[in-house]
Amino acid sequence: MNEVFRRRRHAEQEETAPAAEAPVPVRESGPWDADEPHPDTERVDLGGMRLPIGSGFEIQLNVAGDQIVGAVVMVEESALQVHAFAAPKKTGIWDEVRGELSRELTAAGGTCEQREGPFGAELAAEIMQDGATQPVRFIGVDGPRWFLRGVISGRAIADPAVAKTLEDVLRDIVVVRGDLPMAPKEPIELRLPAEARQAVEQQAAQEGRPSLDPFERGPEISETR
Structure with missing residues (x-):
């Protein structure tokens, strides 16, 4: 009887023991x-x-109010716009965001079609801009506690070589999520590099205006080698 009890107790302990967390896969x-x-x-x-x-x-920064929330990489008559957002710890949000984008673009008079791209499911869309339609690609990548959205436009839509250049940029981005609690879809705030911030502030001081005024046009960082 005691042996049966010990076996039963051992089985119950195995059933109630917390499962070991699966290791995070290496991407x-x-x-x-x-x-x-x-x-x-x-x-x-x-x-x-x-x-x-x-x-x-050439890099331009997207600003909402007084916060930098995104960046645009421009090269060869094309642009890649990137924004990083907070996301839940265990689930991605690209499926949900893709559905929202599709509904919003259609409601605004554009067209939208889901396709398979180098990063998985993406949206090939035509949006209304300045009275004309413009083809764009919406790309989404779910990361650990973050979501990265990229929008490709310009010559890269029809030129695979230029498209690959921008895809490689997106593929080589490093997202710094940080440890602060953030709501899902909350933009991850960006900042000017120290040297660019110093140049903007010096120019603002020489012109006698607040240092954040240049954000109305968007700060630019150019790389010409």
């Missing part, structure tokens, strides 16, 4: 998380995002 390509191994290449440090740079690249 073979980016975009990368700052806390995981990633290639050491030249990038512009924007705080919440480290953006790779290359010959002939």
